[in-house]
Structures are given as structure tokens and as C-alpha cells.
Amino acid sequence: MNTFLQLGLNEDLLKAIIDLGFETPSEVQDKTIPILLEKDTDLVALAQTGTGKTAAFGFPMLQKINIDSRTTQGLILSPTRELCMQITNELKLYGKYCKGLNVVAIYGGASIIDQSKDVKRGAQILVATPGRMKDMINRNLVDISKIEYAVLDEADEMLNMGFFEDITDILSHTPKDKNTWLFSATMPQEVSTIAKKFMHNPIEITVGSKNVGSDQVTHEYYMVGGRDRYLALKRLADANPDIFSVIFCRTKHETQKVAEKLIEDGYNAGALHGDLSQNQRDMVMKSFRAKQIQMLVATDVAARGIDVDDITHVINYQLPDEIETYTHRSGRTGRAGKTGISMVIITKSEMRKIKSIERIIKKQFEAKEIPSGIDICQVQLMSLANKIHNTEINHEIDNHIEIINEMFADTSKDELIKKFFSVEFTRFYNYYKKSKDLNADAGNSRERSGDSDFEPSENSTRYFINVGNKDGYDWMSLKDFLKEVLDLGRDDVFKVDVKDSFSFFNTDAAITPKVLEFFTDYKHNDRFVNVEVSADKGNSNKKRSGGKFSGKRRSDDFQPKGKRRSEGKGGYSAGSDNRSSSKSNRSGAFSKFENDSSRPRKSRRK
Ligand code: ADP
Ligand code: MG
Numbered sequence: 001m002n003t004f005l006q007l008g009l010n011e012d013l014l015k016a017i018i019d020l021g022f023e024t025p026s027e028v029q030d031k032t033i034p035i036l037l038e039k040d041t042d043l044v045a046l047a048q049t050g051t052g053k054t055a056a057f058g059f060p061m062l063q064k065i066n067i068d069s070r071t072t073q074g075l076i077l078s079p080t081r082e083l084c085m086q087i088t089n090e091l092k093l094y095g096k097y098c099k100g101l102n103v104v105a106i107y108g109g110a111s112i113i114d115q116s117k118d119v120k121r122g123a124q125i126l127v128a129t130p131g132r133m134k135d136m137i138n139r140n141l142v143d144i145s146k147i148e149y150a151v152l153d154e155a156d157e158m159l160n161m162g163f164f165e166d167i168t169d170i171l172s173h174t175p176k177d178k179n180t181w182l183f184s185a186t187m188p189q190e191v192s193t194i195a196k197k198f199m200h201n202p203i204e205i206t207v208g209s210k211n212v213g214s215d216q217v218t219h220e221y222y223m224v225g226g227r228d229r230y231l232a233l234k235r236l237a238d239a240n241p242d243i244f245s246v247i248f249c250r251t252k253h254e255t256q257k258v259a260e261k262l263i264e265d266g267y268n269a270g271a272l273h274g275d276l277s278q279n280q281r282d283m284v285m286k287s288f289r290a291k292q293i294q295m296l297v298a299t300d301v302a303a304r305g306i307d308v309d310d311i312t313h314v315i316n317y318q319l320p321d322e323i324e325t326y327t328h329r330s331g332r333t334g335r336a337g338k339t340g341i342s343m344v345i346i347t348k349s350e351m352r353k354i355k356s357i358e359r360i361i362k363k364q365f366e367a368k369e370i371p372s373g374i375d376i377c378q379v380q381l382m383s384l385a386n387k388i389h390n391t392e393i394n395h396e397i398d399n400h401i402e403i404i405n406e407m408f409a410d411t412s413k414d415e416l417i418k419k420f421f422s423v424e425f426t427r428f429y430n431y432y433k434k435s436k437d438l439n440a441d442a443g444n445s446r447e448r449s450g451d452s453d454f455e456p457s458e459n460s461t462r463y464f465i466n467v468g469n470k471d472g473y474d475w476m477s478l479k480d481f482l483k484e485v486l487d488l489g490r491d492d493v494f495k496v497d498v499k500d501s502f503s504f505f506n507t508d509a510a511i512t513p514k515v516l517e518f519f520t521d522y523k524h525n526d527r528f529v530n531v532e533v534s535a536d537k538g539n540s541n542k543k544r545s546g547g548k549f550s551g552k553r554r555s556d557d558f559q560p561k562g563k564r565r566s567e568g569k570g571g572y573s574a575g576s577d578n579r580s581s582s583k584s585n586r587s588g589a590f591s592k593f594e595n596d597s598s599r600p601r602k603s604r605r606k
Pocket of ligand 1: 021022023024025026029047048049050051052053054055307309335
């Protein structure tokens with residue numbers, strides 16, 4: 001393998017490479033850069049995402065253009081606004097010592113006037129999305145009639161997105177004798193077609209084998225019942241405390257729904273789909289890059305071009321309709337030399353899709369089991385131990401250590417550790433202690449229907465209780481009160497419905513005797529609190545019109561929601577009131593909000 005120096009790059013670029021911390025060229029860079037520097041040729045380069053293709057065309061282009069001229073000499077077309085901005089930024093970094101270099105990004109959703117002003121100042125290189133580029137050409141705001149280099153970046157994605165016509169149109173405004181460089185992760189028929197149509201005897205470079213996923217990615221599937229998808233997702237997240245992931249759903253609606261559920265359950269999640277405004281999408285991506293969002297729930301279209309290097313997991317909440325899309329999804333992880341895991345949550349009937357995908361990616365899936373509650377508790381406990389072990393001491397505490405020491409004078413180290421850990425761990429434990437096996441082959445013969453993950457099922461008792469608003473309760477405080485006096489877990493009291501002088505609530509039918517017995521002779525604030533089984537089952541919630549309630553309620557099932565966290569659409573989490581939830585209190589049902597009355601409460605379920 002060559003060094004960057006051996007590839008023939010000039011001093012300005014080599015200096016920038018040192019600043020960037022790139023030590024050796026990646027394979028695609030090693031193979032393409034010398035060719036592009038030496039020859040005036042068309043080129044097709046196929047390499048997985050995350051292999052450094054931007055630099056493979058970026059360095060040669062920067063070296064070959066004439067920076068002293070203000071003429072536009074290079075045009076890079078890229079499928080999405082995000083990618084467009086990213087490539088522009090990368091090129092600016094690569095060319096930071098190239099004095100006079102002007103790279104301009106051209107994309108929709110921002111002022112076309114501002115962009116054209118930037119172009120007029122003399123841009124040697126334009127990085128553009130096809131749609132906006134066409135606009136600019138039609139309005140005579142750019143001149144690409146003298147370009148020498150055209151790059152079609154992520155060509156497969158551009159074609160996937162239906163940009164064939166636009167690309168044809170744009171290239172018709174460019175000189176015939178330019179060089180065209182096409183970069184793509186995969187080589188579907190459409191890409192060969194475009195290569196034939198627009199290129200003359202292109203040199204072909206392939207890194208890895210065509211259409212095959214990255215070697216850095218392992219593929220796993222988890223077979224569950226259709227209605228357990230969401231619970232499985234939560235378990236997978238909880239079993240991987242440092243997860244930084246993209247979760248793929250099939251529709252915008254489902255994407256939004258899953259993201260909202262996750263946010264509501266206390267995860268640092270966000271949604272990315274086409275119903276969000278550009279501004280909202282930018283915010284989500286910003287939070288994701290900053291890792292304030294650990295779980296980005298996205299549609300395939302919206303996730304195109306997500307180019308974040310450290311993604312640890314891709315989770316296919318549902319498989320894509322077109323199995324070819326799987327390669328794109330799993331390519332979001334295992335980038336830049338890192339390893340990654342692509343997980344698929346499937347039902348039995350989808351097994352044949354796994355087989356088809358295996359044929360495409362030429363790799364085997366590993367059949368894995370959804371971790372049990374106990375496993376997750378253990379992982380979380382160890383992760384907590386690790387975190388504490390590696391935590392830097394905040395010496396502000398020194399000022400108070402004496403009093404604290406006094407308080408624990410009689411506590412042994414062992415005991416202290418246990419207490420300390422219990423602060424975080426008990427919430428986990430309570431949540432998972434009664435959890436069931438989610439694996440589809442777990443001998444669980446319950447009827448499992450399609451996509452009913454969000455439908456509550458229950459076998460519960462509805463109670464009447466003779467306290468209400470008048471006594472100072474709202475549904476949250478009443479729920480807290482009941483959980484406390486009855487010594488119940490987070491999900492054990494639900495559908496709390498507070499009226500003026502009385503209220504209703506539900507519990508699992510199994511604990512009805514315990515509830516009734518407790519309240520036979522119970523006084524609170526000098527007043528007898530009376531609880532009776534109510535005739536109303538509490539299933540008349542408008543939100544669930546037509547809902548079927550069958551089967552047994554489980555400890556980790558959902559309850560129907562009273563309020564939505566985000567009114568209206570487009571709930572991205574990180575910039576909103578969820579910001580205060582730090583990584584450490586992210587997990588599942590254990591969001592700090594649950595126990596901390598100072599936190600915003602509106603997301604809590606009734
Ligand atoms: P691709 O276009 O193939 O998906 P990118 O060009 O976006 O990949 O590069 C992926 C990441 O790898 C980027 O963060 C980039 O800065 C980094 N990178 C590129 N080349 C090198 C290199 N030679 N050494 C280290 N990191 C690199
Ligand atoms: Mg790229």
C-alpha cells in the first residue's frame with residue numbers, strides 16, 4: 001500500500017492530510033488517486049460506503065483544477081442535501097492550504113440567491129444536488145459549460161432516488177470532452193446504464209466485490225412475534241448500553257410512531273422522515289452527530305446519505321420492501337474501518353427474505369436470541385460499574401465529603417456499593433424481573449398477528465377509588481401514590497383517570513386481591529380511602545377506537561397513551577425538553593422522569 005506522498009499528491013494537500021490525521025490511503029484512494037492524477041480519463045469506482053470515496057475524487061480534483069482561475073471547473077453531483085454539505089465541508093478541509101479555493105454547495109431548501117452569489121464570486125468547484133442544480137441552470141445562475149471534471153457521487157443512490165432525468169439534463173450543459181468520474185457503493189443495472197450513456201471507456205476500479213456488503217459488518221436476525229417488535233427493539237437497545245444506531249422503519253408513520261414511543265420511554269431517540277421540515281431534519285441530524293440522539297429512527301429515503309462514522313448498530317425494525325435496500329441500510333455502520341452490527345427483527349414468515357438477502361450480500365446471518373430480562377440487568381449493572389470505575393471525580397464533592405462520610409460511618413464498603421448501585425439498578429430490575437421470553441420459538445403459542453405492536457392487550461381489573469382532584473391528586477400523583485402504598489412497579493398501575501371527587505385505575509387482575517385487601521381499612525390524611533372493583537373496564541378511551549383487548553397484559557407491554565409527548569407532528573427529541581436526559585439515564589422505562597417530579601411530565605402515560 002502506498003503512502004499519500006507516493007500517490008503523487010502535492011504539498012498543500014499533504015499538509016491538509018496530516019491535519020486531518022489520515023495516515024494511509026484507503027484501498028479505493030490507493031487505486032484511484034494515481035490514475036486520476038496521471039490520466040485524463042473517465043472512471044467508475046465501486047467501493048462500500050465509508051471507504052473514503054470523497055477523498056478518492058476530492059484530492060485529484062483539487063490538484064488538477066486551476067485555483068488561480070475563477071472559472072467553474074469541477075461539478076460534483078450528490079443525492080442529498082446532507083451529503084452535499086458534507087462533501088463540501090470535506091473538500092474545504094482537504095483544500096485548506098489551497099489559497100483562493102472556492103467550493104460552493106448548491107442544494108434545495110436554502111436561498112438560491114445566496115448560493116448564486118457564492119457562485120458568482122468565482123467557484124472552481126460546485127457540489128450540488130440534482131434538483132437545485134437544474135433550477136440554477138434554468139435560471140442562468142451557473143455556468144457549467146467549461147467544466148473539466150464531473151463526479152457522480154453515490155450514483156446508485158442518486159438513481160434510486162429517481163434523478164436519472166435530472167442528471168441527463170444537467171450533463172447536457174457540460175462539455176463533451178470533460179472527464180466523468182462515477183463513484184458508487186453498488187453496481188445495479190441502472191448504474192451500468194448511466195456509465196455507458198455518459199462515459200467513454202471508463203477505467204473500472206472495484207474494491208471488495210460488487211454489491212457485497214462491507215466485511216466490517218456482521219448480520220444478525222432476531223425472530224419474534226409480530227406484536228413484540230417494539231419490545232424487542234427496546235431490549236436490543238438496553239442490552240447495548242452504548243448503542244449509537246439508526247433504526248429503519250418502512251413508512252413515515254411507523255418511523256414517527258416508533259421514535260415517539262422511544263422518546264416517551266426515556267430513550268434519546270429522534271425521527272427522520274420526509275414529513276419533517278428541512279429545519280427539523282437538520283436539527284435531528286445535528287443532535288445525532290453530537291450523539292445527543294442515540295437512536296435515530298428513519299425511513300430509507302430520509303436516511304440516504306447519512307454519513308456518520310461511529311454508528312454501532314443498524315436495526316431493521318422491519319425489513320425493507322425491496323431487499324436490495326438492505327445493503328444501503330447495513331452500510332450505515334461498519335464505516336471508516338470500524339466494525340458494526342446490522343440487526344433485523346423478523347417474524348417467522350419473513351425468514352425467506354433473510355435467505356434472499358444472504359444471497360445478495362453473500363454473507364450469512366447469525367440467528368440470535370432476544371436477551372432475557374436477567375441478561376439485560378447484568379449488562380446494565382456491568383456497564384454501570386464500568387462507568388463508575390472510569391468516572392473522573394468531581395472535586396466539588398470534597399466540600400461535602402465530611403458530612404457524607406459521617407452519614408455512612410456505619411456502612412461497610414460492600415453495603416455502600418450495593419446501595420449506590422441500587423439507585424440506578426432497581427428501576428431496571430423492577431422493569432425486567434417479570435419480563436417474558438420474546439423469542440418466537442419460545443414455546444409461546446399465543447396468536448401473534450401482524451403489526452399490532454402498539455395495541456395494548458390486557459387482563460386487568462378496573463377500580464374505583466374515592467379520592468380525586470379535590471384531594472389534590474392528578475393522574476400522575478395518584479399513580480405514584482398507588483404504586484408507593486401498594487409497593488408496585490412502574491407499569492403495574494395504569495389507566496389512571498382522575499375525576500373531581502373520585503378516580504379510576506387499573507391493575508393486572510392477578511393482584512386484585514392484594515389491592516382490595518390493602519384498602520379494606522386504609523386511612524390517608526385521616527380519611528378512609530375506599531377502593532372497589534369498578535364495572536367500567538376502562539377500555540372506552542377514545543384514542544383506541546376499535547381496539548381489541550385480548551390476551552394477557554405483560555409487565556413490559558404498552559399502555560394506551562393519554563397524551564402525546566409532542567403535540568402535532570415532527571417530534572424530534574434532542575433539542576426539546578428531553579435534552580436534560582443525559583446518556584446515563586437514557587435507558588428504557590428507567591428514565592429519570594419517572595421518579596423526579598421536577599422533570600417535565602407531559603410524556604408520562606396514564
Ligand atoms: P464514502 O464516500 O466511501 O462513504 P467518505 O468519503 O465519506 O466515505 O469517508 C468516510 C470517513 O472516512 C470520513 O470521515 C473520512 O474523513 C474518513 N477517511 C477518508 N479517508 C481516510 C483515510 N485515508 N484515513 C482515515 N480516514 C479516512
Ligand atoms: Mg460518499
